[in-house]
Every structure is written in structure tokens, then in C-alpha cells.
Amino acid sequence: MVSLVVLVYVLCEGLSVAATVWLSYWSEHVDSAAMRVDLLIFVVLQLVSVVFIYLRAYVLYMGTVQGSTRLFRQLLLRMLHAPMAFFESTPLGRLANRFTSDVYVADETLPTTWGALLVTAITVLYTVGTIVGVTPLFAVILVPIAMGYIQSQRYYIQTSRELQRLESISKSPVLSLFGETVEGISTIRAGDAAAGAFKERMHMLVDRNVQALFLNFSVSCWLSVRLEFAGTAVASFAGLCAVWQHGSATSSLFAGFAGVSLSYAFTMTKYLSQSVTNYSSLQTQMISIERIDEYIQLPLEQGQLLAVSAPPSSWPQTGTIEFMDVNLRYQPHMPRVLDRLSFIIPSQAKIGVVGRTGAGKSSVMAALLRLVELESGRILLDKVDIASLPLHTLRRAVSIIPQEPVLFSGSIRSNLDPFALYDDAALWAAVKQVNVASVTSLDDFVNERGGNFSVGERQLLCIARALVKQSKVVLMDEATASVDVNTDRLIQARFRQAFSTCTTITIAHRLDTIMDADRVLVMDQGNVAEFDAPAILLQNPQGIFYQLSRQGTT
Incomplete structure (x- = not known):
């Protein structure tokens, strides 16, 4: 199912690129005799592209619905047949979290993030492929840019994941202290010393939480600067390579194709940023799937399967x-x-x-x-x-x-x-x-x-x-x-x-x-x-x- 989803997304984005390339070809190769044929081809490409847009949404959500349904059924089965020792040692809130927020991520959030990541990642690949196809010299420049991008992405994802975890951990004490303060507000107001102690503790906890938030924001800014640089480098070198190869180009269509490649290059920064953001979100959301899978791997109570020889239906008769x-x-x-x-x-x-x-x-x-x-x-x-x-x-x-x-x-x-x-x-x-x-x-x-x-x-x-x-x-x-x-x-x-x-x-x-x-x-x-x-x-x-x-x- 995953292969089918990826294939549909690749074809869908490919049709969009093909329509743009055909439009460029058409603008550089105006022939009144073939006008209707060229127009028909362009319309067909657009219509098929629209069909594939609906198809990719259908395939993605049908696949994720089947997957999340299978996960939920397996999770429910394990919970219904888990040993009693598991329930005695596991807080009820943790179980509720698996069946609510984690299942919600699998049902609602994960499909959207997965689809957005496929769109942005495939668009980046088509953009690079288009630029390299028009100006092969760009492939030499692409290697160091790609290495820097991958290194920055890897560093950001690892750091961002830990900072998000730190932010979540630091938020829980703030909420707990807030609840305790509301419940005991009359007692706190009865003594000035108690009120001052609660204020100091709240200030300390809020500062810790804000520090984590600020660091997370700073890391995002750090990544944005590098992605802007990578996008600018791609657009600049794509333009330079197009100018460099223009003199040796033998085809009259080179200018149109070069324009297409440059138009894609200028959107590179946006798609690079979205790809990293979506990939980071996907990794964070996959933690919910890992938590569900952790419970799916729990052992069942012994004796859940039918015995080889069951007692008669009238058993037991005496109760000895x-x-x-x-x-x-x-x-x-x-x-x-x-x-x-x-x-x-x-x-x-x-x-x-x-x-x-x-x-x-x-x-x-x-x-x-x-x-x-x-x-x-x-x-x-x-x-x-x-x-x-x-x-x-x-x-x-x-x-x-x-x-x-x-x-x-x-x-x-x-x-x-x-x-x-x-x-x-x-x-x-x-x-x-x-x-x-x-x-x-x-x-x-x-x-x-x-x-x-x-x-x-x-x-x-x-x-x-x-x-x-x-x-x-x-x-x-x-x-x-x-x-x-x-x-x-x-x-x-x-x-x-x-x-x-x-x-x-x-x-x-x-x-x-x-x-x-x-x-x-x-x-x-x-x-x-x-x-x-x-x-x-x-x-x-x-x-x-x-x-x-x-x-x-x-």
C-alpha cells in the first residue's frame, strides 16, 4: 500500500511538471496548424493532473484508515487480553492517552503530515531533476549544496526533537502547580509567606518552560537562515549555469526550458523549509505509533486460545x-x-x-x-x-x-x-x-x-x-x-x-x-x-x- 501511495504522488507531481514543460514548449514552438493539438495535449495533462490529485488523496486516506484501524483493533485486543499485572502497574491516564491522543494522531494528524511531506519532497526532486536536465552543469554544484542541506536537516531534527520533549516535560509542572494553587487558593491566601513561595515557584517553572520554547524558536530561526541560503544558492547557480550554457545551446527551446527551471528554482527555499518541517513533524508523530506498537507487543494472558478438548457444555455441574x-x-x-x-x-x-x-x-x-x-x-x-x-x-x-x-x-x-x-x-x-x-x-x-x-x-x-x-x-x-x-x-x-x-x-x-x-x-x-x-x-x-x-x- 505504501508503494502505491508513493507511486500515485510521483505521477501526480510528474503530471504537474509535464504540463508546465509542455506550456513552455508550446510558447516557443507556435504553429497555427498544430494549435488545436497542442491545446488538446495541454488540457488533457491538466485534466489528468486534477484526477490524480483526487486519486492521491483517496489512496492516502484509504491507506491510513486501513492502517489506523488495524492498529486500533490490535491495541484493543491486547488491552482486553493483557495480564492483570499490566493494569496494576500501569496508570489509567497512560492507557487513556494511548486510546485518545495517540490514536487521534494515527487517524487525523499523521495522514496530513505524511501527504504534505510526500508533496514537498517529490517537488524538490522534480525541481532538481528539471534544473539538471536543462543545465547538466548544475549537477556539479548540487553535490556540496545537498551535503550541507542534509547535515543541517539532521542536526535540526535531532535538536528540535529533544527541545520539544524538554518543552513538554517543563510544561507539566506548570500545569500541576496551577491546579494545586486553584484547589488550595484559600489556604494560600491565609498566609503571606505561602503566597510568596508559590509565586517564586511558579516564576521558576514558567522560566524553565519559556527557556525551552525560546531555544526551540531559536533553532527554527537557525534552520531558516540555512535553508534560505541553500535556496538562494540553488536559484543563483541555476541562473549562472543557464547563462553559461546559453551560448552553446543548439535548440531554440532552451530559453523556454531555462525559464521553467529558474521558476522552479526560485520556489526551492519554500519547499526545502516545508520538507524539513514536515519530516520533523512526522518523526514526532511517529512516537505515538511507537507507543501504540509498544502496547501491541504486550503478551496475552495464557489460555486465550481454545483448548484441544473443551469440557461439556453442562460443565460444571457440582461446583467441587x-x-x-x-x-x-x-x-x-x-x-x-x-x-x-x-x-x-x-x-x-x-x-x-x-x-x-x-x-x-x-x-x-x-x-x-x-x-x-x-x-x-x-x-x-x-x-x-x-x-x-x-x-x-x-x-x-x-x-x-x-x-x-x-x-x-x-x-x-x-x-x-x-x-x-x-x-x-x-x-x-x-x-x-x-x-x-x-x-x-x-x-x-x-x-x-x-x-x-x-x-x-x-x-x-x-x-x-x-x-x-x-x-x-x-x-x-x-x-x-x-x-x-x-x-x-x-x-x-x-x-x-x-x-x-x-x-x-x-x-x-x-x-x-x-x-x-x-x-x-x-x-x-x-x-x-x-x-x-x-x-x-x-x-x-x-x-x-x-x-x-x-x-x-x-
């Missing part, structure tokens, strides 16, 4: 879970968060998971959902090793009610069933079962992040979402940590009622949450410290669960 010597660490250089963890959860069991901070409670859920791949060991779900399953198959079989209830902008229907897999009767039955009083219809609007619902209502809607899936395994990750006691009791009552026939694992923040559980898994340093019924664990004053119960929370 077995951890077998599971070892897990989030990064190769970090310590294990699960260390030879082994336990069995029978079908339809109600299990609570407790432990001190850093004991490995949430890591149990991460391992079960394969948010992080195991270092060693096996996890069986209904006797099937989850490592052999495609990730979408595993995660479709398990429902999760997160600690922070997540709702998306849209309707109740789209939040309960985003892929439109279930009918309205099933969705409404789930809503009625959790009894969210404020929901009157599946078409009720949900604001961004569920802002028009309370935390408790959002939690109940997440329970309804899990109900719709009818999973045999349900995970609840400290889901009541941010609500009051009464709402906590309401959510727990609805949760127990809704998933009475499922295997449930609740990572508890309040011990009251899991006092009616069948068994409690007490985690300590990534392993099982205690695993029994709550009543039995409370009989051991030396046990961790007993000590946690005295504190009231985990």
Missing part, C-alpha cells in the same frame, strides 16, 4: 473445587503469595476465607480465576484442571461479586446481560429475587459507575447479574466492606437465599459475614492455617480465627 499444592507469585522476583496451598471444597459448600492483611485471601480468588498463572500445582473444578481450559470458558463458569460493585452507563438490562443472552423474564426474575426497590423496569437508566444507585443497591444488582449467569461457583470478595451493618445484613440475606444451591466462597471483611458458613478457611502466609466450622474454630483460644474474632474484623 480442589487446590493441590498450589504455588503462586505475582512477579518472578516477588515472594510467593500462595505456598503449597491444598484444600478441598465440596459441592454446594458455603466457605468463608479470612486472614490478616497479606495472608493470601484475595490470591485464592486470583488463582481460581487465573488472573495470575500458577507457578506450580493444580486447581480442579469438577475434576477438570482449570489450566487446560480456555480462559473464557473458565470465567464464564464462575461468577464474581467484587468488593467494589461495578455498573456501567446504560440500562439495567445491559448491565445484567451485556451480551443479550437471556430473555427479559429471566432478567426481571433476578431483579425481583434480590428485591432492589428503586428498579421499576429493565429500561431504567444507569448513570456512569452506577452513580444514581447507593452502594448497597449496586451490590444487589451485582448479585442479580451473577444470578442471571446461573453459575455453580460464586465468589464474593469482601463485598460488604464499604457498607453499613444493616445493609450488610440485607446483602448477606439476599446472597444466601439466591445462591443456596451453589458453591460459594466469601472473602470476609467482617467476621459476622461468614459465621453461618459451613467452613472457614483461615489463611496465614499463603497457606492453610485452619479449616473447619466456625463454631469449632472459636473453641481454640490459640487459633488465628479466635484472635480475629476478638478484633471483629480481618
Whole structure:
């Protein structure tokens, strides 16, 4: 596609030069008998040139649209299937910048700059070719001029890129300090010393930014002087060579062609300047493509491809879970968060998971959902090793009610069933079962992040979402940590009622949450410290669960 774009641009500029050369030939070779033919040739050249102008725009933008679309799809695919560790270590603003400003550059800015660079660069080449074709002696002078131009261009581009980066870096502290000043203006005004300190700091930061801007402007002026000199040299030597060769010219058309070459030579400065500017802009904009490509090269989560033998569609049927010597660490250089963890959860069991901070409670859920791949060991779900399953198959079989209830902008229907897999009767039955009083219809609007619902209502809607899936395994990750006691009791009552026939694992923040559980898994340093019924664990004053119960929370 790139070759086609360049070819069309070369032909388009070539037709423009051909029309000018033909006009020069026509003016020097007036023949009334051939007037109509000459006029027809000139008109045809102009019409074909117009067609190619539209064609080059079409080819350029079609090519860039295809390229940017392919880039965006690959970027989106990588983000949807990137490991969770990537999102934990990458700021949200950086991700948003890739999908906004960098994608905008690929869609809008880059095609324009690329097209302008092709036009100016090809025009310069045609200009030089025309001058050399008319006055071959100019080729001798062209070599040192071209060497000086290339050296100046290379020096400018390297320096300008660094100065632009320096200007961007120095601007961020100015904007940050401005925002901080606006937020704390009342506190700053309360003390004269604070106001003076903020003024001095702002002056210093603005001076740094202006210094970078001034240097960038100075470098542009430095380049302009050299480009003006190069353009003037080209025009001057082209004129001298034309005069030098005029005496030895045998063709009567030499004067006309020499005039064409000189007219092109006088525009050389403009096109040289535009070529350097466009090339510098192109290199700067290609940084956005490099940043997108950096994310495209990210590794995918293991298990994105389909397994060789998928489980039956009815899997899982019982919800039995077995951890077998599971070892897990989030990064190769970090310590294990699960260390030879082994336990069995029978079908339809109600299990609570407790432990001190850093004991490995949430890591149990991460391992079960394969948010992080195991270092060693096996996890069986209904006797099937989850490592052999495609990730979408595993995660479709398990429902999760997160600690922070997540709702998306849209309707109740789209939040309960985003892929439109279930009918309205099933969705409404789930809503009625959790009894969210404020929901009157599946078409009720949900604001961004569920802002028009309370935390408790959002939690109940997440329970309804899990109900719709009818999973045999349900995970609840400290889901009541941010609500009051009464709402906590309401959510727990609805949760127990809704998933009475499922295997449930609740990572508890309040011990009251899991006092009616069948068994409690007490985690300590990534392993099982205690695993029994709550009543039995409370009989051991030396046990961790007993000590946690005295504190009231985990």
C-alpha cells in the first residue's frame, strides 16, 4: 500500500511538471496548424493532473484508515487480553492517552503530515531533476549544496526533537502547580509567606518552560537562515549555469526550458523549509505509533486460545473445587503469595476465607480465576484442571461479586446481560429475587459507575447479574466492606437465599459475614492455617480465627 501511495504522488507531481514543460514548449514552438493539438495535449495533462490529485488523496486516506484501524483493533485486543499485572502497574491516564491522543494522531494528524511531506519532497526532486536536465552543469554544484542541506536537516531534527520533549516535560509542572494553587487558593491566601513561595515557584517553572520554547524558536530561526541560503544558492547557480550554457545551446527551446527551471528554482527555499518541517513533524508523530506498537507487543494472558478438548457444555455441574499444592507469585522476583496451598471444597459448600492483611485471601480468588498463572500445582473444578481450559470458558463458569460493585452507563438490562443472552423474564426474575426497590423496569437508566444507585443497591444488582449467569461457583470478595451493618445484613440475606444451591466462597471483611458458613478457611502466609466450622474454630483460644474474632474484623 505504501508503494502505491508513493507511486500515485510521483505521477501526480510528474503530471504537474509535464504540463508546465509542455506550456513552455508550446510558447516557443507556435504553429497555427498544430494549435488545436497542442491545446488538446495541454488540457488533457491538466485534466489528468486534477484526477490524480483526487486519486492521491483517496489512496492516502484509504491507506491510513486501513492502517489506523488495524492498529486500533490490535491495541484493543491486547488491552482486553493483557495480564492483570499490566493494569496494576500501569496508570489509567497512560492507557487513556494511548486510546485518545495517540490514536487521534494515527487517524487525523499523521495522514496530513505524511501527504504534505510526500508533496514537498517529490517537488524538490522534480525541481532538481528539471534544473539538471536543462543545465547538466548544475549537477556539479548540487553535490556540496545537498551535503550541507542534509547535515543541517539532521542536526535540526535531532535538536528540535529533544527541545520539544524538554518543552513538554517543563510544561507539566506548570500545569500541576496551577491546579494545586486553584484547589488550595484559600489556604494560600491565609498566609503571606505561602503566597510568596508559590509565586517564586511558579516564576521558576514558567522560566524553565519559556527557556525551552525560546531555544526551540531559536533553532527554527537557525534552520531558516540555512535553508534560505541553500535556496538562494540553488536559484543563483541555476541562473549562472543557464547563462553559461546559453551560448552553446543548439535548440531554440532552451530559453523556454531555462525559464521553467529558474521558476522552479526560485520556489526551492519554500519547499526545502516545508520538507524539513514536515519530516520533523512526522518523526514526532511517529512516537505515538511507537507507543501504540509498544502496547501491541504486550503478551496475552495464557489460555486465550481454545483448548484441544473443551469440557461439556453442562460443565460444571457440582461446583467441587480442589487446590493441590498450589504455588503462586505475582512477579518472578516477588515472594510467593500462595505456598503449597491444598484444600478441598465440596459441592454446594458455603466457605468463608479470612486472614490478616497479606495472608493470601484475595490470591485464592486470583488463582481460581487465573488472573495470575500458577507457578506450580493444580486447581480442579469438577475434576477438570482449570489450566487446560480456555480462559473464557473458565470465567464464564464462575461468577464474581467484587468488593467494589461495578455498573456501567446504560440500562439495567445491559448491565445484567451485556451480551443479550437471556430473555427479559429471566432478567426481571433476578431483579425481583434480590428485591432492589428503586428498579421499576429493565429500561431504567444507569448513570456512569452506577452513580444514581447507593452502594448497597449496586451490590444487589451485582448479585442479580451473577444470578442471571446461573453459575455453580460464586465468589464474593469482601463485598460488604464499604457498607453499613444493616445493609450488610440485607446483602448477606439476599446472597444466601439466591445462591443456596451453589458453591460459594466469601472473602470476609467482617467476621459476622461468614459465621453461618459451613467452613472457614483461615489463611496465614499463603497457606492453610485452619479449616473447619466456625463454631469449632472459636473453641481454640490459640487459633488465628479466635484472635480475629476478638478484633471483629480481618
